[in-house]
Amino acid sequence: MARSKEFYRDRGTLIWAFIFPVCIIAAIGFAFSSDEQGIxxxxxxxxxxxxxxxxxxxxxxxxxxxxxxxxxxxxxxxxxxxxxxxxxxxxxxxxxxxxxxxxxxxxxxxxxxxxxxxxxxxxxSGRRVRYVDWVIPGVLGMNIMFGSLFGIGYIIVRYRKNGVLKRLQVTPVTRLQFVTAQVLSRLVIMLASAAAVYIGCDLFLDFVMLGSYLDLFLITTLGSFSMIALALIVACRTASEELANGLLNLLTFPMMLLSEVWFSMDEAPPWLTVLSDCLPLTHMVQGARAIMIEGAGLGAISRHVWILGFMSIVFLVVAATLFRWNER
Missing domain, CATH: 3.40.190 (D-Maltodextrin-Binding Protein; domain 2)
Structure with missing residues (x-):
């Protein structure tokens, strides 16, 4: 009963629990509803x-x-x-x-x-690309997204709630040093887990890889870094795990649906394509897909590389600026 009262007294949690799902369903229904059934x-x-x-x-x-x-x-x-x-x-x-x-x-x-x-x-002329070849960069990117956002977001919120951050405040560690350390530690974990998933899937599915593994590693690193830094913006002041969950879902659901993880955005309205282009997962997935399926080099995906690099720096600076050690 006490836990139930704690839930409904948190207005932020109530908003994300009840209003957010309705907004997502309405937005997707409006964006992708079409009477065209062309063959x-x-x-x-x-x-x-x-x-x-x-x-x-x-x-x-x-x-x-x-x-x-x-x-x-x-x-x-x-x-x-x-x-x-x-x-x-x-x-x-x-x-x-x-x-x-x-x-x-x-x-x-x-x-x-x-x-x-x-x-x-x-x-x-060109060979037919299997759906599994097309979708695997999106699935790997989605796995990195969830691990980055929820992995770092919940940890920081829990540290703040349990008083760990308050104790760190009296140490010589600065906010930027702490935030950067969290990004780098999670980045190593995400890259290792992504490499393990990639190797395991390749053994069973034998998907296409026409480009450079070094280029793929670079775009994956930049994408992971940007999403970890984005998670820190959510966690930099949040003290409620329920509110953090709602905010992280607010980020993950649009990226999962609009970043070409499962389907192409070619048929989406122009305004939705612009929104998709603002998401870090979009650039990581499109860059990785171009490398794997088309054999593209860094020059061909330079736009995605620059955007991810810019997002990473901006997110990290914003997170370090807004970060606070305690709940108040």
């Missing part, structure tokens, strides 16, 4: 251009239209059999298919039937 996934680049020849095809109910900001990204999706056909408004009268995909050839026949066979065909 053939058709990419469109430069939609403001001239697509008049393919207008009838694009309007068909069996066509799922997906817009891309640049042709290179769309062609990569086609090489991996994630798109069936591609149109570019800047090159009217031209279409692209994957000549190794049966689905792509079928979409081509429908397009030619609607256009009278007047469009020019261009082809790309």
């Amino acid at each position: 053939f996934r058709t990419g469109v680049v430069n939609p403001a251009g001239d697509l008049s020849q393919a207008a009838k095809y694009l309007a068909a109910p069996w066509v799922k239209r997906i817009e891309y900001p640049d042709r290179g990204q769309a062609l990569d999706r086609m090489r991996y059999h994630q798109l069936d056909l591609l149109l570019d408004g800047s090159e009217p009268g031209v279409y692209w298919i994957n000549d190794l995909s049966v689905q792509s050839r079928t979409a081509e026949k429908l397009l030619l039937a609607d256009t009278g066979g007047t469009m020019e065909r261009r082809t790309v």
Whole structure:
């Protein structure tokens, strides 16, 4: 009974326990609700251009239209059999298919039937990427996310609640030194556990790894560091384990759903893609996926590396600045 009273007297805990799940369900339902049930996934680049020849095809109910900001990204999706056909408004009268995909050839026949066979065909080739090959970077990233956020978040809150931090306050240790030590110790644990999971999964699933292991280690280290530092921001002043749990869930659920762990964000609304781009897990997963599946080097994923590095520094400085030793 006493524990129950402690729970409902904590307003922060009540908010995260009851309001947060409703908000998550409503947001996801709104973002991903769509009446489109297209069979053939058709990419469109430069939609403001001239697509008049393919207008009838694009309007068909069996066509799922997906817009891309640049042709290179769309062609990569086609090489991996994630798109069936591609149109570019800047090159009217031209279409692209994957000549190794049966689905792509079928979409081509429908397009030619609607256009009278007047469009020019261009082809790309590429092997089909298994879903397990595509999803494994996301699963590994999700494992690191949970271990980083909950592992460090709960420990700091428990230290504060039990008075450990209060005793450390009288020592020569500064806030920045303490916070940095927590980040580095957890980082070693997370990298070791991620390496063990990677090796174990590879033995059973034999997934694709085309890039450099050193590059993969670097992007994993930066991603882990940024999420550990993010957890410290949550724990830097929180004294309630229940409130800490709600705040950590507030961070983990959006990242688990919007960071391309289980599915691509290609079909998501633009505003949701922008939100996804603000999450550290997104950059770690996309960078690791590019290295493993596409064989990308550091130059190709430099954007993700710089963003993760920037996030890591900002999160660590904010955590050290806001950190307090006791509950008050």
